[in-house]
Amino acid sequence: MSKKNKDTKKLVIVISKGTLDMAYPPLILATSAAAMGMEVDLYFTFWGLDLLNKKKINSIKMAPVGNPGLPMPNIIGMIPGMTSMATSMMKGRIKKYWPTIPEMMKSAKDAGVRIHACSPTMGLMKVDENELIPEVNDIIGASTYLDLAIDADVSLFI
């Protein structure tokens, strides 16, 4: 379906958060855009890099603090164990409708989405190249991201 030519529309998303509620929206948009024939580049930076980390991608959590949408006051969310409780509640709901984060990532990659890891974040968080999931295309910095974003028709920061 992807009729790649100069009319092909481009989507670029910066993913800066590593929680469940911040991981699904960009992956849903990316897989949808690819299905619509768009070119897609995802740039994972700061805590977004956890989604590309082999050791962390299977244990992405839901943050119960600072999340007013959750039916739980912050003070309760701060009690030990609440993060894993909120996470399992959310995962239980999600799995009825969507694949897991690793499955979404693979699906995006199979659809032609390009996955970029942020080089300065890797230095800051002490993440080595061989700790990244195999879906990662390359490790880039801000100017490469900007070069991609300049040509994008839709550009988002999540």
Added chain:
Amino acid sequence: MTTDNKTDDTLDCKGTLCPWPLVKTNEKIEKMNTGQTLEVLSTDPAAVPDLQAWAKRTGNEFISSTKEEDVWKIYVKKE
């Protein structure tokens, strides 16, 4: 897989939410021949506008949609 006179294939997306009706339809259509018609079954109300937008952007044809009880039957044609 059930097929009838109108359609060449059927894709059952019942119970799934956006983006799966769209992603699965696109995967299916890619494997079909030009001119063939696909019936998509979905319980997601977004599937109708989403597949209209998909058809507009990919150059495929959105033929029609009907709703029977809680299921939308959507017909798209590969161009």
